[in-house]
Amino acid sequence: MRRLVIFERHHLGDAVMALPFLRAARDNYRTSVVCRPPVAAFLRAAIQNIEILETTDSWRAVARQAHSLGLGKFDAAACVWADARAHLLMAWSGAGIRAGFPMTPANYYAPDIPWRRRRLWAGKLLTTAAERARGESLLTKPIDRTRRSQHHMEDWRQLAMALGFEPDYRTPWLTVDESAPADVSNFVAVHKGLKILLLHPGGRLPTKRWPYFPELLARLDRQNVAVLILHPPEETGPEPCGPLQKVIRVPDWPGLFATFQIVDAVVCNDSMASHLAAAVGKPVVAVFGSGNPEWFAPWKNARFVAAADACKFRPCIDRCVMPALVCLNSTGVQLVENRVRSALGMGPAPESHQQRNAES
Numbered sequence: 100m101r102r103l104v105i106f107e108r109h110h111l112g113d114a115v116m117a118l119p120f121l122r123a124a125r126d127n128y129r130t131s132v133v134c135r136p137p138v139a140a141f142l143r144a145a146i147q148n149i150e151i152l153e154t155t156d157s158w159r160a161v162a163r164q165a166h167s168l169g170l171g172k173f174d175a176a177a178c179v180w181a182d183a184r185a186h187l188l189m190a191w192s193g194a195g196i197r198a199g200f201p202m203t204p205a206n207y208y209a210p211d212i213p214w215r216r217r218r219l220w221a222g223k224l225l226t227t228a229a230e231r232a233r234g235e236s237l238l239t240k241p242i243d244r245t246r247r248s249q250h251h252m253e254d255w256r257q258l259a260m261a262l263g264f265e266p267d268y269r270t271p272w273l274t275v276d277e278s279a280p281a282d283v284s285n286f287v288a289v290h291k292g293l294k295i296l297l298l299h300p301g302g303r304l305p306t307k308r309w310p311y312f313p314e315l316l317a318r319l320d321r322q323n324v325a326v327l328i329l330h331p332p333e334e335t336g337p338e339p340c341g342p343l344q345k346v347i348r349v350p351d352w353p354g355l356f357a358t359f360q361i362v363d364a365v366v367c368n369d370s371m372a373s374h375l376a377a378a379v380g381k382p383v384v385a386v387f388g389s390g391n392p393e394w395f396a397p398w399k400n401a402r403f404v405a406a407a408d409a410c411k412f413r414p415c416i417d418r419c420v421m422p423a424l425v426c427l428n429s430t431g432v433q434l435v436e437n438r439v440r441s442a443l444g445m446g447p448a449p450e451s452h453q454q455r456n457a458e459s
Contacts, residue, residue: 127264175262187226
């Protein structure tokens with residue numbers, strides 16, 4: 100069978116979105132993935148029968164590791180991101196098929212932001228210099244995105260089709276082999292008959308962390324919804340507001356997968372958690388700040404996204420230029436609460452007398 104190497108050196112949420120592509124790829128190629136350590140740990144738990152080539156965060160270090168990674172053994176190489184560094188490594192690998200998105204404004208997320216524009220210019224310069232030195236194009240199968248504003252999952256679909264296969268986006272995207280941790284299972288059993296919501300307050304960066312989860316928990320405490328509050332490792336989070344709410348910590352990836360599988364819906368930030376919930380087929384309310392849900396909303400859950408268009412610089416791709424996080428601070432609790440109730444099939448929350456007076 101032909102061998103394919105995928106360069107996916109972004110973050111955990113991006114790795115979750117890669118799962119349908121990887122599942123289809125392994126049926127057509129002996130598939131390997133070049134990725135960072137956190138993604139490597141996730142993929143080892145989430146998908147079988149692919150090779151994980153774990154690297155450091157530095158692209159320069161990856162280039163030095165190219166020989167030890169065995170990049171010369173592949174027939175095909177691919178990357179879903181418009182990134183000249185990956186394209187150069189793909190060319191160095193000697194793969195006869197090199198599929199990816201050239202560094203053009205139409206293929207590059209948010210090219211009008213100044214720092215993004217500088218990166219795009221640097222990538223185009225690297226591509227031009229490398230192609231002149233090699234006397235050939237870095238990509239043998241260049242792809243242009245069908246629409247500049249399309250969802251990232253459509254990029255994966257286009258990449259798969261360039262390689263001769265079609266990903267299946269029906270959920271679940273991963274197999275949940277384990278039972279949920281005992282404290283999670285017991286909580287669900289005790290509150291049988293109630294809607295079970297999982298609340299994950301974490302996010303990789305401050306620009307992704309909505310500050311009003313405590314207020315949301317206080318509202319949900321009055322609505323007969325049982326809430327599991329998942330505190331991320333080594334982070335604190337909001338505390339319970341009543342007996343229908345419980346803090347949990349999940350020790351490993353299989354336990355996390357099973358926890359997401361056992362609940363009725365998830366509310367979280369624009370983070371890995373939102374994509375994991377979508378991957379196991381759960382309704383998910385994702386609160387967006389600096390990002391663009393048109394590109395990165397959890398798959399098939401765009402209707403539950405909570406976001407405010409209060410900042411003229413949004414999306415800023417995690418580099419805020421305002422004195423405060425206007426995007427997150429302007430996303431109201433009422434909006435998120437209504438999204439949660441909709442995801443749980445409960446209808447919009449009734450407005451309080453105080454809220455009606457404030458709006459009149």
